[in-house]
Amino acid sequence: MYHSLPKEITNLVEQFSRFPGIGEKTALRFVLFLLGKDENYIDALAGQIENIKNLSLCQKCHNITASSSRAEDTGSFCKYCADPARDKGTVCVISSLPELMAIEATGDFLGLYHILGGKIDPLRKTGPEHLRINTLIARIKNDNVREVILAMNSDIPGENTILYLTRILKPLNIPLRQGFEGHVKISRLARGLPMGSELEYADPITLSSALEGRQEL
């Protein structure tokens, strides 16, 4: 269908078609949009895409972190992990960045995050070995963590992930450090979120009460 077009166009159509939710027709509309723009716009866009290479992942929570934060002597930690005002004893485990943004939007969570990088979903061939679980266990053992909150979507992959992490973390019975009695608490959000709902689209008030009413596992 696009064979008659110059390869400058078909190559870009192919690239845009790889974006989530974008088909060939929309991809072609993007390219036609770009063709209508002047050189300055194209240069700025190309530069912004190029700048993505400067981003890296926080070595603690795997959040995206800008290279500029490294210049501020925060190591390769993200702004949350580098913030002395955040409670390092509470770690909220999420599957991806949009959930971090949703929880931050509540303004009620002052702990740190751990981004797993996905959910256990056999249909998408994602198993526990694809998730950042080892670094989570290392953090819990070494960072004076008191509570781990499993904040997952209430869909089947979310439930699978909660079940798996509970089975892995609970038997570890990791003792609290610094002279505190007891063990690291594992909890999940209150079941206030509708079944199948996605955390990233939950309104801040619902999410905030799900966080507050979290239940120990």
Ligand SMILES: [Zn+2]
């Ligand atoms: Zn971080």
